[in-house]
Amino acid sequence: MPRLIRNGAIVEDHGPEVLDLEQWLESTERSSRAVVLEPGESLASLLAHIDEIPMVLVNFPTFMDGRGFSYARELRERGYKGEIRAVGHFLRDQLTYLSRCGFNAFEFDDESELEEALPSLADFSEAYQASVDRPQPLFRRRAK
Template sequence: MPRIIKNGAIVEEHGPEVLDLEQWLQSEDRARRAVVLEPGETLAPLLEHIDDIPLVLVNFPTFMDGRGFSYARELRERGYQGELRAVGHFIRDQLTYLSRCGFDAFQFEDESELEDALESLGDFSEFYQASADQPQPLFRRRA
């Protein structure tokens, strides 16, 4: 079992079976299976079933591919409440931004990075702009 960062802690991954988008759409038992999104795929088919998906994994083929940030934000803004996990090639320095977009779990290619990555989630104590994890900008929160 791989180890991941989930909800601010390092845990053993015990998630549901993971299918690619096409397999997931063909599945009769979607509510018990996770779906992985690849860059360039559309979110539209997921939005019809947003309340039934236990886990969405978003693949980052390279740390420079930012489409996953947009997927996360759109899913959260559309009401997705399940686990949203970043997988693939992202870097420790991106974790704060990934979590601000709505990711609550992170699966690194190299598990030896987990301890340092977990620490990085506390690098910033306050944010000026609004985001998926804090819908009000700082000036509104201080009013």
């Protein structure tokens, strides 16, 4: 069984069947299938079904492609509560930023990286900017 990082722990993957966006939209059993988003795909058609999606996988074809960060942020801001999983080519150094945008699961190509990557979720103890995980910027949080 493949392993990944989910909600801050290394776990075995028992995820649902994964379809690409077009297949998922055409499916009659959406609530039991996950959808994978590729860079450049529009979220508009997916947002109409946000309550039917058990899991969204966001593919990073290269670690320099930042569109996946925006997908996660928009999904969370629109109320998506399910799992958002980063897959593909992302770096362990990006885990903090990915989680701040709304990702809560990380599937590495090489599972041997999981143990070393897990502490990267806590690389930074504080953030100045507002984000999905902390909507108030630091100066607002300190003013209380």
